[in-house]
């Protein structure tokens with residue numbers, strides 16, 4: 001009756017209804033005063049009071065059609081607060097991720113303490129109203145929102161520090177959980193790149209290389225990561241280039257993986273031999289993401305690029321063919337402007353064969369020489385493979401590596417150490433191997449000297 005327009009109650013009716021309601025309330029209060037003990041009454045009224053001093057912030061999952069970053073962050077953050085008293089938790093295993101993703105389930109409440117204040121969270125879901133009685137996308141039939149309740153006097157603190165704290169914290173959690181990916185050229189893919197998880201175990205700890213160079217590289221990467229504002233201020237693109245050079249098996253590719261694992265940056269491995277023309281190259285480079293390492297291995301072996309000087313090229317050459325200068329110009333230009341925090345690494349076995357354009361100062365920020373195994377490098381490998389830091393045979397190995405300069409690559413040394421779990425056996429095997437290397441070296445030198 002109340003709903004139909006014609007039968008709307010008159011203001012008089014409403015007033016008299018309100019008056020009788022008020023009378024009932026007074027009556028209720030009087031009865032309550034008479035019948036309910038004071039203690040219970042006080043607790044009831046103080047709860048009522050408390051409730052009225054609470055406010056609730058609603059964080060919806062979607063802002064229109066776009067995901068609400070605050071929801072995603074809070075959901076991730078709350079997943080780390082689950083305790084034994086949390087009754088319902090939700091577990092997901094996203095494809096390609098290694099870890100389980102744990103979050104609170106619907107209607108599950110959770111209390112967080114921040115700066116001495118209690119914050120109550122609850123995940124609430126509701127049915128999304130279907131448009132025209134039909135729902136096209138069933139997966140989107142439910143809308144989720146997180147509700148945060150707290151005393152109203154903390155309102156400013158929630159907006160100025162608690163929620164920003166959660167946004168930051170979720171970034172850290174994401175960073176920690178990030179699975180580093182390896183992207184390789186895949187012309188069948190939508191953006192020309194296909195990806196798999198980078199399961200390379202290399203880290204800076206496992207890298208056998210000059211300790212000074214290792215330290216300098218880590219510091220360089222740290223500085224690069226922290227310099228967002230600096231790059232912006234000086235008007236430079238936020239990118240850094242490294243040239244890794246050294247004989248095969250000295251750890252160039254491993255070092256790229258160690259850098260990626262350290263920074264949690266994806267690797268984009270670009271094989272230039274697979275790239276037909278400049279337009280493909282452009283598409284590939286645009287398809288790379290921020291916070292990634294672009295690697296171009298064996299840059300000297302790419303016949304097309306070797307010692308090519310764009311100005312001396314005959315005019316008949318196809319315009320669209322990739323050239324080193326084209327690649328470098330593109331990297332300096334467009335690529336720099338379409339993303340942030342990018343690292344580019346070139347590797348080569350023959351630095352001397354590289355195009356001077358690549359070696360020009362300012363082109364590659366650091367040139368890193370990876371060389372034959374030294375005793376210090378060997379100790380890293382011995383710890384990696386045999387878990388030993390000392391052994392009576394270490395003295396002989398030090399002599400062969402550092403004094404006689406046996407030219408064994410870390411890959412060769414690692415190969416010897418892998419042969420047995422018994423340190424005595426594998427170290428003895430390594431000594432024999434290094435001696436044979438030395439003999440070959442000496443014999444070769446004898447021959448050349450004798451000529």
Ligand SMILES: Nc1ncnc2c1ncn2[C@@H]1O[C@H](COP(=O)(O)OP(=O)(O)OP(=O)(O)O)[C@@H](O)[C@H]1O
Nearest residue numbers: 206207208247248249250251252253254410411414
């Ligand atoms: N410096 C190193 N520290 C630790 N392990 C190494 C090192 N160098 C090589 N290795 C071991 O040898 C294997 C081969 O090394 P890697 O592929 O990194 O060498 P590379 O310099 O890239 O060689 P190439 O020039 O042939 O590409 C690695 O998987 C790793 O096990």
Ligand SMILES: [Mg+2]
Nearest residue numbers: 252253254297
């Ligand atoms: Mg390599």
